[in-house]
Every structure is written in C-alpha cells, then in structure tokens.
Amino acid sequence: MKAPKDPNTKAPNVFVEQAEYIGDEELNSWSASHPEEESILAKLTQGGAKLITGPRGCGKTTLLLKAHNRLLEDRTGGLPVYVNYKASLRLEPLYKRHSNAVFLFNQWLLLKTYQGLISAAKRVGVLQSISLSFSEHTIESLLGRLEIGEVALEFRETEVLTIPLLEQEIQIVLESSGRTRCILLLDDAAHAFSPEQQRDFFDFFRRLKSRCIAPKAAIYPGVTVYSSAFHVGHDAEEIDVWIRPDDSRYESFMKRVLEKRLDVSIWDEFVKNPQLLQLLCYAAFGMPRSLINMVRMLVQDQAGVGGGGVTRVRVLKAIHQNYQNTFALFSSLSTKLPMYANFITEGSKVYQRMIDGIKEYNRSKDVLHQSVIAAIRQPVATELLKVLGFFQYSGLLLPKGEVSRGEKGTFDLYVMHYSALVDSNALFARKSISVVDFVQAFAHRDPHEFTRIGETKLLGKERPGDLFPLSLPPCQKCSMPRSSEHAKFCHNCGAALVEASIFEALVEEDISCLPLTSQRVAKIKSHSRIQKIGDVLMDHDHRQLRGVPQIGPFWAKRIFSYAEEYIA
Amino acid sequence: MSWKNSINQALGSVRISDVAAYVQSTPAVVGSAIDRFYISTRGLNAIGIPSLLSTSPELGPLIFLGLISTTENYLREIFSATLRSCGVAKCAAADHSVKLGSVLWHQGTALELAAFEHLSFAGAEEIKRACRNFLDFSFTQTSPLWGPLDEFDRLCQLRHSVVHANGNLAGKNAVSLALPSVTGRLRVSITYAQLQEAALICTSLITSFNTELFAEVAKRWALKWRELPDWIAANENMLFAELHGLFYSSIDAAESTIQDPMFLEQCRDEVKRTYGLL
Numbered sequence: 042m043k044a045p046k047d048p049n050t051k052a053p054n055v056f057v058e059q060a061e062y063i064g065d066e067e068l069n070s071w072s073a074s075h076p077e078e079e080s081i082l083a084k085l086t087q088g089g090a091k092l093i094t095g096p097r098g099c100g101k102t103t104l105l106l107k108a109h110n111r112l113l114e115d116r117t118g119g120l121p122v123y124v125n126y127k128a129s130l131r132l133e134p135l136y137k138r139h140s141n142a143v144f145l146f147n148q149w150l151l152l153k154t155y156q157g158l159i160s161a162a163k164r165v166g167v168l169q170s171i172s173l174s175f176s177e178h179t180i181e182s183l184l185g186r187l188e189i190g191e192v193a194l195e196f197r198e199t200e201v202l203t204i205p206l207l208e209q210e211i212q213i214v215l216e217s218s219g220r221t222r223c224i225l226l227l228d229d230a231a232h233a234f235s236p237e238q239q240r241d242f243f244d245f246f247r248r249l250k251s252r253c254i255a256p257k258a259a260i261y262p263g264v265t266v267y268s269s270a271f272h273v274g275h276d277a278e279e280i281d282v283w284i285r286p287d288d289s290r291y292e293s294f295m296k297r298v299l300e301k302r303l304d305v306s307i308w309d310e311f312v313k314n315p316q317l318l319q320l321l322c323y324a325a326f327g328m329p330r331s332l333i334n335m336v337r338m339l340v341q342d343q344a345g346v347g348g349g350g351v352t353r354v355r356v357l358k359a360i361h362q363n364y365q366n367t368f369a370l371f372s373s374l375s376t377k378l379p380m381y382a383n384f385i386t387e388g389s390k391v392y393q394r395m396i397d398g399i400k401e402y403n404r405s406k407d408v409l410h411q412s413v414i415a416a417i418r419q420p421v422a423t424e425l426l427k428v429l430g431f432f433q434y435s436g437l438l439l440p441k442g443e444v445s446r447g448e449k450g451t452f453d454l455y456v457m458h459y460s461a462l463v464d465s466n467a468l469f470a471r472k473s474i475s476v477v478d479f480v481q482a483f484a485h486r487d488p489h490e491f492t493r494i495g496e497t498k499l500l501g502k503e504r505p506g507d508l509f510p511l512s513l514p515p516c517q518k519c520s521m522p523r524s525s526e527h528a529k530f531c532h533n534c535g536a537a538l539v540e541a542s543i544f545e546a547l548v549e550e551d552i553s554c555l556p557l558t559s560q561r562v563a564k565i566k567s568h569s570r571i572q573k574i575g576d577v578l579m580d581h582d583h584r585q586l587r588g589v590p591q592i593g594p595f596w597a598k599r600i601f602s603y604a605e606e607y608i609a
Numbered sequence: 610m611s612w613k614n615s616i617n618q619a620l621g622s623v624r625i626s627d628v629a630a631y632v633q634s635t636p637a638v639v640g641s642a643i644d645r646f647y648i649s650t651r652g653l654n655a656i657g658i659p660s661l662l663s664t665s666p667e668l669g670p671l672i673f674l675g676l677i678s679t680t681e682n683y684l685r686e687i688f689s690a691t692l693r694s695c696g697v698a699k700c701a702a703a704d705h706s707v708k709l710g711s712v713l714w715h716q717g718t719a720l721e722l723a724a725f726e727h728l729s730f731a732g733a734e735e736i737k738r739a740c741r742n743f744l745d746f747s748f749t750q751t752s753p754l755w756g757p758l759d760e761f762d763r764l765c766q767l768r769h770s771v772v773h774a775n776g777n778l779a780g781k782n783a784v785s786l787a788l789p790s791v792t793g794r795l796r797v798s799i800t801y802a803q804l805q806e807a808a809l810i811c812t813s814l815i816t817s818f819n820t821e822l823f824a825e826v827a828k829r830w831a832l833k834w835r836e837l838p839d840w841i842a843a844n845e846n847m848l849f850a851e852l853h854g855l856f857y858s859s860i861d862a863a864e865s866t867i868q869d870p871m872f873l874e875q876c877r878d879e880v881k882r883t884y885g886l887l
Binding site for chain 1: 651
C-alpha cells in the first residue's frame with residue numbers, strides 16, 4: 042500500500058494521521074520507535090492473548106502494523122494476520138431489529154478474520170499453492186451483504202463460517218508457510234459505542250485463543266465493556282501503550298516522530314525554535330497524532346512555516362486548537378452514547394473544575410513545583426468514574442495510579458491534558474507565561490506535586506445520581522418516561538421499549554460535524570447530493586465529492602476517512 | 610417421650626379440603642396464542658416493579674418462573690393449534706403416542722393439547738425436538754430462532770435451580786452457563802433488571818417463533834397442503850384466514866408495532882406471489 046500523495050507536491054502526504062492509511066514503506070521510514078517498543082513488539086509477535094489500550098492517536102495501529110511487518114520479514118516467526126474491525130458499527134442496527142444479530146455479528150467477525158487470513162496467505166506467498174474453503178470474492182460479497190444488513194434472512198447454511206473451520210484454514214496456511222503459530226492482530230476491536238457488540242467481540246476473542254492462535258486486540262481505555270465470561274488478566278494481558286509525558290524518553294521520542302516525517306527544511310525551522318518544539322511535544326500529551334496535527338496546522342495554515350513562522354503566538358494557537366479537537370471528541374460522545382448525554386454535559390463542568398483546582402494550587406508555586414495532576418479521594422462515585430472513563434477514552438485524562446495519604450485517605454491520580462493546562466493558563470495561574478517556563482514546568486516537575494480535589498468540589502452538593510441522570514427515551518407508545526435504565530417494558534402501558542440505533546443516528550448527522558471549514562461544508566452541500574454523514578459513506582467511489590470544486594482525489598479520500606472515523 | 614420427636618414440631622393431619630377450590634373455570638380461549646402470551650407477560654411485568662422486588666427479594670424468582678411458564682404455554686398452544694390445522698404436521702406427529710389420561714380429560718375438544726401435556730418446553734433442545742417431531746419444522750443456526758432459543762435455554766438453566774433447589778444453582782447448570790467456579794454456593798438472584806431482561810428474552814423468542822412458524826405454515830398452505838388428499842380448492846381462502854388468525858397479534862396491530870402491516874387479503878396475495886401462485 043502507498044500513502045496518499047499531497048495534491049501540490051505529489052509527494053507522499055506526511056500529515057496523514059492514521060497509520061492504516063500509511064503505506065508500508067512510509068510506516069517504516071516515518072515512524073519513530075516507541076520508548077517501550079521492543080517489549081511491546083515482543084508481546085505482540087509471540088504467543089498469548091494481549092489487549093493493547095490507549096486513546097485515539099496514541100500509536101496502537103502503528104504498533105500492530107510494526108508487529109505485522111516484523112513477523113512478515115521473519116520467516117521463522119508467527120504468521121501475521123492483520124484485521125481492522127473499524128466498520129463494526131455498521132452491524133449495530135441488526136441488534137435493534139434482528140433476533141439473530143449475535144450470530145450475524147459473529148459471522149462478520151469471522152469473515153473479516155478470514156479476509157485477513159487470505160491477505161496474509163498472499164503476503165507470505167502461499168495462496169496459490171493451497172485450497173481454502175472460501176474465495177476472496179465470496180468473503181467480500183458476504184461482508185458487503187452483512188454490512189448493509191441485506192443477508193438478515195437469507196444467510197445460507199453453506200456460507201456459515203465457524204471458529205473450528207477458521208482454525209482448520211489457519212492450520213492449512215501455517216503448514217504451507219512453514220510457520221507454527223498464527224498471530225491475529227485485531228485493530229479497532231470492541232467498538233466503543235455499542236456495548237452489546239463489545240461483549241460479543243470479547244466472547245469471540247476468548248474462543249479464538251488456542252495453542253496455535255494468539256489474538257492481540259487494540260481497544261480504548263475507559264469505555265470498554267467486557268463479556269461476563271471474559272476476565273482481563275486471565276483471558277488476556279493488557280498492555281498500555283499510551284506514552285507518559287513524564288517518561289524521561291518522552292521528549293526525544295516525540296521529536297523523532299516529527300524528524301522522521303518532516304521535510305528537512307521544515308524540520309530545521311522547528312529545530313531553530315527548540316523551546317517551542319518542546320512545548321508542542323508536551324502539548325501532544327503522548328499522542329503522536331496530535332503532534333502531527335498541530336504541526337500540520339502550523340505548516341499548512343499560512344502557506345508553510347516560512348509564511349507564518351514557528352512563533353509563540355502560532356504555537357499557542359495550535360495548542361488551543363488541539364485542546365478543542367480533543368475536547369470535541371469527548372463532547373461528541375453525547376451523540377454517540379446518547380444515554381450518557383448528561384454525563385457529557387456535566388462532565389465538561391467537572392473537567393473545568395479540575396483545571397480550576399489545579400490553577401488555584403499552582404498560583405503560589407514556583408516553576409519546579411507546578412501540579413499537572415488531579416487527585417480524587419476514594420471511594421469515587423460510580424457516575425463520576427464513568428465520566429473519568431470518558432475523559433480517558435478521549436485522551437483528556439491519563440490515569441496515574443493511586444497514592445495513600447494516611448488518615449486523609451487514598452487518592453486516584455489523573456494527569457490533566459497538557460494542552461488544556463496551557464490553554465487555560467492553569468500553570469502559574471497567570472497570563473503571558475513564557476514558553477521556557479511552560480517547558481520547565483513540564484520537563485522538571487516534581488512528581489509529588491498533585492492537587493487534591495474533593496468530590497463535592499467537582500460535583501457540588503447534589504447526589505451523583507441526581508446530577509447524572511441517564512437520558513433514556515420515553516415509551517414510544519404512550520410517551521411515559523422510563524422508570525429505570527433497566528426497564529425493557531413500559532411500566533405504564535406494558536409495551537416493549539425500543540432502543541434507537543446509534544449507527545443510524547450517526548449517519549443522519551449533518552456533515553458540519555466533520556472537521557471541515559464551514560466554507561467547504563457549504564460547497565459540498567451546494568455542489569453535490571451530500572448532506573449527511575451517511576451520504577459521504579455511500580459515496581464509495583467519491584464521485585459526488587469529486588464533483589465539488591476544489592475537491593480532488595486527495596481531499597475526497599480525506600473527507601471519506603473523516604466520515605469513517607466519525608462512526609468508528 | 611420419644612427421641613424421634615425431639616428435633617422438630619408436629620402439625621398433625623393436614624389435607625386439601627377442597628381441591629376444586631384450587632382451580633377455576635375460564636372462558637373458552639379466544640384470539641391468538643401470541644396475544645395471550647402478551648397479556649400474561651404484561652400481568653407479570655406489572656407486579657415485578659422495583660420497589661416491590663427490593664422489599665421482597667423472594668418475589669423475583671417467582672415472577673421469573675411465571676415468565677418461563679407463560680413462554681412454555683405459548684409453545685404448547687401454538688403447537689397444538691398448528692397440529693390441528695396443518696396436514697404436514699399431522700403426518701409428522703402420527704407415530705407419537707399420547708397419555709390416555711390426557712385424551713380422556715380433553716374428550717376430543719382440544720385433543721391436540723394432549724400430545725404436549727407430558728412434554729417440557731423448558732430448554733432449547735426440547736423445543737427443537739418437539740418442532741421436528743410434531744411439526745416437521747427444523748431450523749439451523751442461520752435461523753432468526755437460533756439466537757433467542759440459546760438465550761431462552763440459559764434462562765431455563767436458572768429456572769431449574771429455582772424450581773428444584775430453592776434457587777441454589779446446581780453444578781451442571783453453572784457449567785452450562787459458563788459461570789466461574791466459586792468456593793461457596795451460588796444462588797439465583799432475580800432483581801428488576803434481570804426480570805425485565807428475562808421478559809424481553811422470552812418475548813423475543815415468542816415473536817421470532819411466531820413469525821418463523823407462520824412463514825413455514827403459510828408456505829405449506831401455498832405448496833404442500835394443495836398436494837394432500839383432503840385439499841379443497843374452494844376452501845383455500847378460508848384456510849389461510851384460519852392460519853393467519855392463529856398467528857396474528859391484535860395487540861401488536863393496535864399498538865402499531867408490526868413491521869410491515871398488511872390486511873389479511875394483502876398478506877395472502879403476497880404469500881401466493883412468493884410461491885408463484887399469482
């Protein structure tokens with residue numbers, strides 16, 4: 042696979058943010074080594090079930106693909122099968138209207154894995170010499186039918202794929218390729234917005250695990266729901282790949298990410314401003330994708346670095362935008378998990394109070410004693426834990442374990458997003474902070490400095506249950522509000538309560554929710570039939586998008602990937 | 610004084626004073642089996658409210674049994690109704706014996722019920738077997754019935770413990786449910802959340818079963834019934850109306866929850882069109 046080309050330079054676009062859209066060559070030449078890369082890759086390329094966790098953009102896909110490429114090169118290693126389950130939410134509507142949705146979703150998971158197996162057999166050069174039960178074409182056709190919900194009632198018995206059959210086929214590929222173990226690298230697994238699918242995925246994952254199959258799955262922190270039979274630790278080891286900004290190797294790693302990607306002239310421009318570069322690295326908060334995004338803003342915003350230059354004002358603007366983008370991911374959960382809409386609204390206030398608390402604490406502290414950590418006393422209310430989980434999913438909060446303070450209690454520690462701290466002047470609690478001070482505070486901070494914030498300060502005097510009511514739709518027949526989140530039948534009229542499909546709600550969203558300028562959105566709407574997210578996803582060949590002025594193949598692909606990302 | 614009487618109280622002779630008082634005559638059955646299922650389930654849901662269940666935890670498992678029982682009852686009713694009207698099912702059931710007591714009691718009025726009185730429907734395998742043996746109706750894992758049956762089977766594992774062991778989970782049921790082993794005993798605990806979920810699983814099974822069996826019998830009406838010696842072409846519409854009535858839910862129709870609402874004639878014509886009769 043080749044990376045998309047930049048429309049102006051015709052060179053591979055160095056600002057492609059997601060690893061799955063980067064070609065193999067670029068993946069090797071562009072990506073820097075994660076500080077724990079060797080140990081992580083060892084776990085990803087050897088036996089045993091593993092779950093790699095981290096928020097969006099922290100490098101999960103890059104690590105899976107690196108493991109994949111390493112195994113491909115090592116002929117004595119395991120057979121790498123890379124599968125991306127990003128489209129799984131397309132199956133979610135089946136759960137709302139088809140009684141056999143679990144079977145159908147399992148078929149989809151098996152078919153996607155089988156598709157990965159065929160691709161792996163091709164990559165190791167054995168596909169022509171073996172005979173598999175399903176052809177590539179059949180698999181694609183079945184997947185296509187499942188993804189549009191067409192096969193609901195017409196799935197033929199001969200088309201049914203089972204785990205034993207998949208194992209048998211894997212064995213055929215293993216034997217012909219001379220490898221002893223299959224390493225399944227399952228990306229974008231356990232979709233964050235569909236708990237039922239998450240549970241079914243983990244049952245599938247558990248059943249896949251065998252002597253010769255080692256599944257590895259990438260999941261999100263804070264929002265993952267496991268099935269009752271799945272036990273983290275016992276069924277799979279968790280590997281947290283979110284790079285800690287207080288790691289001594291952090292800064293050099295982030296710099297390498299840029300150095301490897303950027304053109305020498307652009308990189309030199311950043312090197313000339315070492316403190317601004319350091320600040321950008323810290324503001325990325327362990328997410329290489331955020332760093333690339335901020336640099337893209339700086340480079341492309343004003344016709345290149347030369348145009349606007351790497352200045353303090355522009356860097357702070359990019360950091361502000363980075364915080365807005367990260368927070369937007371959190372806010373979007375109110376649409377993607379509508380039941381928790383109040384958690385998101387109130388959660389925004391909670392986050393601000395955490396920042397305010399830290400700001401207050403930092404007011405009287407010198408540069409080496411600034412706090413970036415909020416400490417919340419245990420026990421933490423279930424509702425607040427849920428909100429903190431959503432913060433972790435979005436990358437706004439990094440858990441840092443717990444600390445005991447004797448009689449004062451035990452506290453859960455959470456590092457606040459550095460972009461949020463910079464943007465809110467939470468360090469030093471004053472305006473016009475010098476870049477040197479920011480960098481000093483982040484680079485040389487005292488790990489014992491943290492801000493204790495009581496639950497009352499975060500939530501006020503209301504009971505958590507009252508502050509975070511679940512947003513449950515009323516009975517569709519008599520409009521009576523639901524009595525409880527567990528209600529499946531209306532307590533007034535007795536009718537079964539209907540749950541709306543998240544996927545169907547998301548594809549109905551206006552395209553203005555994509556990260557596009559309002560001018561571009563207006564142009565797309567007036568020059569094509571595209572109005573909603575679903576319209577973009579239906580435009581497979583990008584014909585509609587290409588008909589819009591100033592949208593060529595590069596931007597068409599980019600907008601399509603934005604839409605895919607929105608539902609992923 | 611006897612050492613035998615030293616361990617518990619003695620209550621003397623106790624007997625059922627009037628067994629007839631334990632039963633009640635009900636009017637003849639009207640409407641479809643699925644509507645009767647809905648009425649029973651709603652009655653049970655109406656008493657299974659959170660406040661009552663939290664103050665009386667013994668109530669949850671008892672209502673839970675009611676849900677399983679009403680599900681089994683639907684199956685018995687729809688099986689006997691199908692057996693009464695479908696020649697293909699009659700052929701399949703012909704070799705099976707019935708209990709004489711059941712025949713004598715029903716005296717020809719609801720003789721088909723006798724065939725299922727001694728059968729349990731509390732389990733997926735039992736239901737599949739009865740479908741095969743009495744209705745000539747088989748289905749595979751690709752069927753929309755498969756998933757709901759699996760889930761119902763899990764409920765039945767719990768039911769077993771409530772009925773036979775005062776809620777203490779038996780080892781074989783725990784293993785079937787893939788529960789992790791524990792050192793002490795496991796007890797079935799049914800609160801509001803579990804009761805609502807169980808009611809939904811039972812309802813999902815019954816709605817799927819009703820749809821799939823209707824589709825199968827309608828297909829037989831269009832194809833196989835016409836090959837049977839007792840087929841009278843003039844009765845074609847009447848027979849369809851009868852079978853439609855067995856499965857049609859007036860409650861769903863009144864609540865506008867039927868996915869593709871059709872009048873009887875329209876539905877009949879669609880079936881004919883599907884099987885090339887129009």
